[in-house]
Amino acid sequence: MKKRLLFSALLLIVLVSKTIYSQWSVDPTVNNPICTAAATQEYPAITSDGSGGAIITWDDYRNGNFDIYAQKINSSGAVQWTADGVVVCTQASSQNYASITSDGSSGAIITWKDGRGLYAQRIDASGAPLWTTAAGGGVAISTLASDAPSITSDGSGGAIITWFYWSGTSNDIYAQRINASGVVQWTANGLAVCTQANHQYDPTITSDGSSGAIITWYDTRNGNDDIYAQRINSSGAVQWTADGVVVCTNTSVQDNPTITIDGSGGAIITWFDSRAGNYDIYAQRINSSGTAQWTADGLAVCTLTSTQFTPDISSDGSGGAIITWSDARNSTYYDVYAQRINSSGAAQWAADGVAISTVGGKATYPVITGDASGGIITWMDSRNASIDIYASGVSADGNIGVLPVELTTFTANSTDSKVTLNWQTATEVNNYGFDVERTLVRSAKWGKIGFIEGNGNSNSPKEYSFIDNTAISGKYIYRLKQIDNDGKYEYSKEVEVDLGMPAEFSLKQNYPNPFNPETVISYQMPVSGKASLKIFDMLGRAVATLVDEVKEAGTYNVSFNGRAFTSGAYFYRFQSGNFVKINKMVLMK
Numbered sequence: 001m002k003k004r005l006l007f008s009a010l011l012l013i014v015l016v017s018k019t020i021y022s023q024w025s026v027d028p029t030v031n032n033p034i035c036t037a038a039a040t041q042e043y044p045a046i047t048s049d050g051s052g053g054a055i056i057t058w059d060d061y062r063n064g065n066f067d068i069y070a071q072k073i074n075s076s077g078a079v080q081w082t083a084d085g086v087v088v089c090t091q092a093s094s095q096n097y098a099s100i101t102s103d104g105s106s107g108a109i110i111t112w113k114d115g116r117g118l119y120a121q122r123i124d125a126s127g128a129p130l131w132t133t134a135a136g137g138g139v140a141i142s143t144l145a146s147d148a149p150s151i152t153s154d155g156s157g158g159a160i161i162t163w164f165y166w167s168g169t170s171n172d173i174y175a176q177r178i179n180a181s182g183v184v185q186w187t188a189n190g191l192a193v194c195t196q197a198n199h200q201y202d203p204t205i206t207s208d209g210s211s212g213a214i215i216t217w218y219d220t221r222n223g224n225d226d227i228y229a230q231r232i233n234s235s236g237a238v239q240w241t242a243d244g245v246v247v248c249t250n251t252s253v254q255d256n257p258t259i260t261i262d263g264s265g266g267a268i269i270t271w272f273d274s275r276a277g278n279y280d281i282y283a284q285r286i287n288s289s290g291t292a293q294w295t296a297d298g299l300a301v302c303t304l305t306s307t308q309f310t311p312d313i314s315s316d317g318s319g320g321a322i323i324t325w326s327d328a329r330n331s332t333y334y335d336v337y338a339q340r341i342n343s344s345g346a347a348q349w350a351a352d353g354v355a356i357s358t359v360g361g362k363a364t365y366p367v368i369t370g371d372a373s374g375g376i377i378t379w380m381d382s383r384n385a386s387i388d389i390y391a392s393g394v395s396a397d398g399n400i401g402v403l404p405v406e407l408t409t410f411t412a413n414s415t416d417s418k419v420t421l422n423w424q425t426a427t428e429v430n431n432y433g434f435d436v437e438r439t440l441v442r443s444a445k446w447g448k449i450g451f452i453e454g455n456g457n458s459n460s461p462k463e464y465s466f467i468d469n470t471a472i473s474g475k476y477i478y479r480l481k482q483i484d485n486d487g488k489y490e491y492s493k494e495v496e497v498d499l500g501m502p503a504e505f506s507l508k509q510n511y512p513n514p515f516n517p518e519t520v521i522s523y524q525m526p527v528s529g530k531a532s533l534k535i536f537d538m539l540g541r542a543v544a545t546l547v548d549e550v551k552e553a554g555t556y557n558v559s560f561n562g563r564a565f566t567s568g569a570y571f572y573r574f575q576s577g578n579f580v581k582i583n584k585m586v587l588m589k
Contacts, residue, residue, distance in 0.1 A: 317372030333361025474555030
């Protein structure tokens, strides 16, 4: 829990990174078993546990009909709950097609199709149910004949769920919101998202980052299967064109779209596509208005002459995505492959993807949860006598089972105006070092404030420390940029430090100084008011105005780029009310 503290206070924030995969198998013919109970386990779904691991749910036939089970794995791939999973729902009727999302509190909300309709249950970090109902049956989302639910967080501990429903004349798309206590928030049995006269199937959903959601589905209104999407707000009201916007209407077949947030209010959607005569993987990005951002009808992710189908997608934490799919390139049956694409849709890993599981065509229907550290992929697997659930970790650079540096903790301590950062690694491979970066909470601009050399290769824990003496009052966010010897890098998660509101006006010395060509000027205001920050040459002439507006009380960092100026000394003058201060800086090219 973050606390607002003054200069004399102490803040400790601990981060357990998502870059620990030391127990993951690095062999795509081995992988990690999640559930190998007798009978069939199929169609897994996955979400982050908030600590670098994941919670996985699936349909399970061990009791003679399909029930819903779940398992938690840590960031190393080790199972955390009862062997072969904990019970989510074992009602007498069959439960199928489970979907899962994080509850924001290290647990998850799971929804599924049920002989009774659509139901949901919330489980905590230990796998215990939180929504008490008769015989552990979950809470009703829809009691009508509904199918293929998909779920995403609503950002407030609850979730938004979508599904398709047979209206009597066609299949339509509906949605419902449920709060953290398990109470549905919209009209009973859901609100309509798309009721176009033809059929809509298999919707999937992602958050829009603003308490609403973006939903995609495949749609027969044009005579073949196409991809459409719609955005709904926190009240369930549609935000785009009625019955959805076009994602792909190529004359071939496009099926089974899946979706993830792009970090900018839009989404990235992937699907399998027959335009080349066999099934391939394509993707498209849409912005917050539903407008396609890439080539019309999408960009190719994998177009081998063999079959690729049933893709799933997760954000990579950097505006792009990691996509996984079933792939027949090695046999008549299927293996699991994956590809990372950036925010422009360009592939970041090997052409046509990297191998995740290649056990002779035994792995199908993979799903993924991911972030800036990489992803965790799980699938249904028939390598044993029955169908089981297996999983694998994949790094941000496309290696399965390993990452270059295993960062275990990252802490920030503040005393007076000094912030001390400490972190530890479990092992290191090819580690050049760490850039230490900082930004103000109110600013979107990150700046490097230091570098700490790494230990290259190490199999033992290493500890690091960095002291920031340049911080002044305000809220700061810190992160580490871990850099390999070959120049590849990954970011840690972020820690926040609150140094309180400023007690007085202040103008700090720019940093760095001398500079070339950019420097940062910091000032603070104890009260709101008009602020002016200008640059002057040695003759007293104003050559740049950096700030000239009303500002709220707080601490501000302003960048000045001297690329267009000649080398020499300059002055910068800050004024707010009766406070005026002038400092000198030197541009040295």
